[in-house]
Amino acid sequence: MESFSIPQRFAEQVARTPDAVAVSGGTAGLTYRELDERANRLAHRLIGLGVGPEDRVAVLLDRSVDLVVAVLATVKAGAAYVPVHEGYPPDRRQWVVDHSGAVVLLADTAMRAGGLPTGVPTVIVDDDPATAGQPAGDPAVPSHPDQLAYVIHTSGSTGEPKGVAVTQRDALRLIFDPQWTVERHERVLMVAPYAFNVSTYEIWMPLLHGGEIVVAPPGRLEPSLLRELITGARITGIHLTAGLFRVLAEEAPETFAGLREVLTGGDVVAPAAVRRVLDTNPGLVIRAMYGATETTLFSAHNPLTADYRPGMVVPIGSPLSDVTLHILDDRLSPVPTEVEGEIYISGRGVARGYFGDPELTAQRFVADPFGEPGTRMYRTGDLARRTGDGLIEFAGRANSQVKILGFRIELAEVESVLAGFPGVAHAVVVVRELDQGEKRLVGYVVPESGEVDLGALRAHTREALPDYMVPAAFVALDALPLTHNGKLDRRAMPEPDFAAVSTYRAPQTPLQEKLCAIFGSVLEVPRVGIDDSFFDLGGQSLQAMRLLGRIRAELGVDLLINVLFDVPTVAGLAKHIDDESAAAA
Known part of the structure; x- marks a missing residue:
C-alpha cells in the first residue's frame, strides 16, 4: 500500500469487482466499471485542458453521483481536487478558487444556475459533450503516493480561509488503517458537505474496499429522511457530527437501526447520547473519533459498544496505527498522567502544510523532537489529559478556535468580517453554550459613533461567511469590558436577549x-x-x-x-x- 497511489488502488478494486455497484444516489447508479469509464473520460478532458501533476482542480457540484466522478477523475489526471463548499457566499467561493491556483473548475448545471466563480475554464460535468466524446480507457498518468490528493479549506485566523494540502499517501494510510472492520462500512452514506474533511472517509473508504457510496440528496436533511435513507439503502456505516448525533439520539434513536457502525466527533460527544443509542441498538458500534484536517481527518478513536457505561465525558481514546498523540507543556515536554497539556500529533497523516502559506505552516507544523530528523508534528491547539488507564480526554481549546456544527471556526475570521462593516469600531465574537450542549456564536460590536444597524450587519455577515459562521445574535455595546490589566474580559460580555427580537404578540389559538x-x-x-x-x-x-x-x-x-x-x-x-x-x- 505504501508504494501505491489512489488511482492504482482504485484500478485494483475495479479489476476485482467490476460489476459491483460503486456509487448510487436517487435513481442513478454506477458499477465500478462504469464509474471507472466515466472518470476516465473526464480525466482525459482535464488533461486536454492542460491539467498536469499536482495542478489544482476546483470542484463545485451538488451532492451527487457526478460529484464522485469529478473527484475520481481529478486524481486520475494527476491533479488535486479543491472542494468548494456549495453553501459558501459567492465572494468566498471565488477566493477559494483564486487562492488555490485552480486551473479548471468542475461544476454542474445546478451550480451554474446560481452563478460560478470566474477566471478559470469550466467544465459542466453533467452537460459537457466534449467529455462524452473522450476515450473510456485509463489515461495512464504516472502517479505517486506523495502527490497531493486534495486541498481543503478551513477557517483562518487572518480573516481568510486556509487550505490544507494532503497527499495521497496520507489518505491511503487512513483508509487502510487496521482499526477498520471493512464489513461495517460496506455501504456508506455520503451526507456531509463534501468540502468538509469527512468526505475523505465517505468517498475513499467504500471505493477502495469494494463497497458502495450511497449519496444523500442535495440540500438539508431532516431526521425522517436520514432514517429512510439508512433503512432503504441498507446503510452499514455513517459519520455524523457530535451535535447531529446528539440530536438524533435524543429525538429519534431508532434512526440508527440497521447500522453496524457510527463514527462521530468534531466536537465533544455526549455520554448520555451514546448510551441512549446503544440501548436502542445494542449491536451497534459507536466510534468516537478525534483528528483534524491537518492530520488527514482521524488520528484517534474510541470504539463504544453495548457494555459502555457513561462517565462525565467520552474520552478521545487512543491513537490510530502509526500515529502518536503527544500531550506537552509550553516547553514541549510531556506532562504527567492526569495533567492537562496541549495535543501535538505526529506520524501518519500529518499534512504537507497550508497551501501557499509557508509562514503559517512553520508555525503549526513544528519539528518533532521525539521523532527521526526531519519529521514534524502538528500543533492542534487542543488541550487534553491522559487518564490512568491510558485513554486521552479532551479538555478544551488553548486558543480562539471553536467547533460549531462540526466545522472548525477561527473567531478572528468572524471578527474580521464584523469589523469591516461601516460604522463598527470594535468587534468581538464569543461562544455561548446552551444547556443542551450546543454552541452558538454571539457577535458584539462597538460603534464608531451613534448606532450600528444590527439587521444590516447580519445581512453583511451572511454575504461574507457561510451560514455556520454567522453569529446567532448581535449585540451593540458602548465599550468592550476590560480586566484590571486592560485586557478584553470575554466573560463580562452580556448575555444576548434572544427573546427581545420583535414586539411580543401572544398566541391566539x-x-x-x-x-x-x-x-x-x-x-x-x-x-x-x-x-x-x-x-x-x-x-x-x-x-x-x-x-x-x-x-x-x-x-x-x-x-x-x-x-x-x-x-x-x-x-x-x-x-x-x-x-x-x-x-x-
Missing part, C-alpha cells in the same frame, strides 16, 4: 400556544411570541432538527425542514399546519 412552548423549550428562551422568527431567536440547523422532532412527537405533525426556512415564525408554522390539515380533510 391552542396550536400557536403549543408551538410557542416548543420554540421556547428548544431555543431555551423564556418567552416566544407568534411573530418571532426561529432563526432570529438564535436557532440553527441542529435546533431546527430538534424542533421538528418535538413537533412530530407532541403534535403528531411531520414537517420538512424547508418549511421552517420558508415560514420560521409560530404564526406561519401554525397556518401551514392548519392549511395542510384542511387540505387532507
Whole structure:
C-alpha cells in the first residue's frame, strides 16, 4: 500500500469487482466499471485542458453521483481536487478558487444556475459533450503516493480561509488503517458537505474496499429522511457530527437501526447520547473519533459498544496505527498522567502544510523532537489529559478556535468580517453554550459613533461567511469590558436577549400556544411570541432538527425542514399546519 497511489488502488478494486455497484444516489447508479469509464473520460478532458501533476482542480457540484466522478477523475489526471463548499457566499467561493491556483473548475448545471466563480475554464460535468466524446480507457498518468490528493479549506485566523494540502499517501494510510472492520462500512452514506474533511472517509473508504457510496440528496436533511435513507439503502456505516448525533439520539434513536457502525466527533460527544443509542441498538458500534484536517481527518478513536457505561465525558481514546498523540507543556515536554497539556500529533497523516502559506505552516507544523530528523508534528491547539488507564480526554481549546456544527471556526475570521462593516469600531465574537450542549456564536460590536444597524450587519455577515459562521445574535455595546490589566474580559460580555427580537404578540389559538412552548423549550428562551422568527431567536440547523422532532412527537405533525426556512415564525408554522390539515380533510 505504501508504494501505491489512489488511482492504482482504485484500478485494483475495479479489476476485482467490476460489476459491483460503486456509487448510487436517487435513481442513478454506477458499477465500478462504469464509474471507472466515466472518470476516465473526464480525466482525459482535464488533461486536454492542460491539467498536469499536482495542478489544482476546483470542484463545485451538488451532492451527487457526478460529484464522485469529478473527484475520481481529478486524481486520475494527476491533479488535486479543491472542494468548494456549495453553501459558501459567492465572494468566498471565488477566493477559494483564486487562492488555490485552480486551473479548471468542475461544476454542474445546478451550480451554474446560481452563478460560478470566474477566471478559470469550466467544465459542466453533467452537460459537457466534449467529455462524452473522450476515450473510456485509463489515461495512464504516472502517479505517486506523495502527490497531493486534495486541498481543503478551513477557517483562518487572518480573516481568510486556509487550505490544507494532503497527499495521497496520507489518505491511503487512513483508509487502510487496521482499526477498520471493512464489513461495517460496506455501504456508506455520503451526507456531509463534501468540502468538509469527512468526505475523505465517505468517498475513499467504500471505493477502495469494494463497497458502495450511497449519496444523500442535495440540500438539508431532516431526521425522517436520514432514517429512510439508512433503512432503504441498507446503510452499514455513517459519520455524523457530535451535535447531529446528539440530536438524533435524543429525538429519534431508532434512526440508527440497521447500522453496524457510527463514527462521530468534531466536537465533544455526549455520554448520555451514546448510551441512549446503544440501548436502542445494542449491536451497534459507536466510534468516537478525534483528528483534524491537518492530520488527514482521524488520528484517534474510541470504539463504544453495548457494555459502555457513561462517565462525565467520552474520552478521545487512543491513537490510530502509526500515529502518536503527544500531550506537552509550553516547553514541549510531556506532562504527567492526569495533567492537562496541549495535543501535538505526529506520524501518519500529518499534512504537507497550508497551501501557499509557508509562514503559517512553520508555525503549526513544528519539528518533532521525539521523532527521526526531519519529521514534524502538528500543533492542534487542543488541550487534553491522559487518564490512568491510558485513554486521552479532551479538555478544551488553548486558543480562539471553536467547533460549531462540526466545522472548525477561527473567531478572528468572524471578527474580521464584523469589523469591516461601516460604522463598527470594535468587534468581538464569543461562544455561548446552551444547556443542551450546543454552541452558538454571539457577535458584539462597538460603534464608531451613534448606532450600528444590527439587521444590516447580519445581512453583511451572511454575504461574507457561510451560514455556520454567522453569529446567532448581535449585540451593540458602548465599550468592550476590560480586566484590571486592560485586557478584553470575554466573560463580562452580556448575555444576548434572544427573546427581545420583535414586539411580543401572544398566541391566539391552542396550536400557536403549543408551538410557542416548543420554540421556547428548544431555543431555551423564556418567552416566544407568534411573530418571532426561529432563526432570529438564535436557532440553527441542529435546533431546527430538534424542533421538528418535538413537533412530530407532541403534535403528531411531520414537517420538512424547508418549511421552517420558508415560514420560521409560530404564526406561519401554525397556518401551514392548519392549511395542510384542511387540505387532507
